[in-house]
Amino acid sequence: MSNLTITFVILNWRNAAATRACADSIARQRSLPPHELIVVDNESTPSSARALDGGPWRLVTLDTNRGFTGGMNAGAGAARGRFIALLNNDVRLADDWSERALAAMAEPRVAIVGGRDEHTTVPVVSPLGFLALSDVELPRMRVAAVDGGHLLIRATAWRGLGGFDDDFFAYHEDLDLCARALARGWQIVFDPALRVSHARGTSSDRVRWRRVFWARRNRTIWLAKHFPHAAWREAILAAALEYAAEGVRGAPGGPSGADAVIARSAALAGCLWVVTHGRWLAAKRRTNIGRGLYADSYRNYLAEVYDAMTAVSA
Numbered sequence: 001m002s003n004l005t006i007t008f009v010i011l012n013w014r015n016a017a018a019t020r021a022c023a024d025s026i027a028r029q030r031s032l033p034p035h036e037l038i039v040v041d042n043e044s045t046p047s048s049a050r051a052l053d054g055g056p057w058r059l060v061t062l063d064t065n066r067g068f069t070g071g072m073n074a075g076a077g078a079a080r081g082r083f084i085a086l087l088n089n090d091v092r093l094a095d096d097w098s099e100r101a102l103a104a105m106a107e108p109r110v111a112i113v114g115g116r117d118e119h120t121t122v123p124v125v126s127p128l129g130f131l132a133l134s135d136v137e138l139p140r141m142r143v144a145a146v147d148g149g150h151l152l153i154r155a156t157a158w159r160g161l162g163g164f165d166d167d168f169f170a171y172h173e174d175l176d177l178c179a180r181a182l183a184r185g186w187q188i189v190f191d192p193a194l195r196v197s198h199a200r201g202t203s204s205d206r207v208r209w210r211r212v213f214w215a216r217r218n219r220t221i222w223l224a225k226h227f228p229h230a231a232w233r234e235a236i237l238a239a240a241l242e243y244a245a246e247g248v249r250g251a252p253g254g255p256s257g258a259d260a261v262i263a264r265s266a267a268l269a270g271c272l273w274v275v276t277h278g279r280w281l282a283a284k285r286r287t288n289i290g291r292g293l294y295a296d297s298y299r300n301y302l303a304e305v306y307d308a309m310t311a312v313s314a
Contacts (some may be wrong), residue, residue: 003074004035004080004081005024005033005035005074005082005083006034006081006082006084006098007083008026008036008038008199009040009072009075009087009089010037010038010057010075011040011042011068011075012041012048012089012093013089014043014287016092018051019039019266020176021089021092022087022089023037023039023055023057025092025093026301028095029095029096031289032098033102033167035081036057036079036308037057038075038079039052039055039060040060040071040075041218042067042113042183044061052261058078066166067168068168068170068171068173068175069167069168069170070164070169072148072164076158079158081281083105083155084153084155085101085151086149086151086153087149089255090199091117091150091198092152092194094191098116100191100193100194105152107187109186111186111187111188112153113151113190113194114150114152114188114190114191114194115196116145116195117147117195117198122309123143123145123174124306124309126158126306128238129239130263138192138309139190140192140193142187142188142189142192144182144302145175145178149174150199151174155209157181157254158193161177161181167217169214169217170263171209172222173221174220176222176225179226179293183226183292183294183295184293209250209262209266214314216243216267216270216271220240220273221236223236223239224281225284225288225293225294226288226294228298231299236281238275243267243274244267246263247265247271250264
């Protein structure tokens with residue numbers, strides 16, 4: 001049996017320099033328990049593999065780009081540690097990150113812990129959708145979700161939940177993972193002292209249209225999988241109408257110029273996807289329920305956590 005405490009998994013996609021910098025921030029941890037480092041090279045090529053050769057890690061190469069979900073699933077699937085740290089390669093850990101993350105795991109019912117970067121304190125999931133609360137200091141508290149780009153999860157919870165849902169590819173997969181953890185009775189903790197520097201958009205800025213589309217599509221999948229029986233269809237319809245309005249008028253406070261054209265086009269595509277995937281979404285919901293990864297009280301929990309977080313930030 002392995003005596004490793006943490007497996008760090010870094011996801012690389014065409015940016016070996018960022019991956020090495022992320023690995024350097026792990027090496028600088030002031031209190032680093034027995035650990036291993038796995039680097040996943042998404043859409044690996046001979047040149048990208050050579051750029052990552054010789055590092056202090058096990059390299060997992062994937063012939064195709066399997067997205068954030070598939071890449072992390074491949075890396076975490078090879079993990080031997082009792083805890084798994086999932087890291088975007090554009091993340092740099094504070095030098096006490098591993099120490100604080102493990103301390104937050106002291107309660108055995110805590111499955112997932114996450115912290116903040118310089119942009120966002122913690123994802124805030126409202127009873128109707130998803131918000132990002134920026135520039136607000138929150139205390140250490142139980143939450144409904146943490147940022148999937150830098151989190152620590154128990155390996156037993158990861159395996160019991162089946163990892164990320166590959167249908168998400170990228171975006172909202174962290175909300176879905178956390179929702180499934182809550183359905184199994186696990187707790188999720190946000191600790192503001194758990195800090196990283198995160199240069200957001202390193203990968204997603206190269207796929208701007210798909211980023212907007214995936215975010216709209218995946219929010220709908222999350223709604224279908226986890227919202228209550230009496231409300232999920234209405235929530236999906238409301239989302240589709242929201243995407244249609246965004247496509248026609250643009251989002252309030254949204255981008256301008258060429259970026260606005262991209263965003264509006266992708267939002268309309270998101271609306272069309274919802275309209276044409278009703279049966280698929282219903283089947284997705286049935287599968288999630290059948291696996292015991294659904295709790296009808298989920299939206300009530302979202303409301304409780306949302307009220308608590310907004311009260312703290314007021």
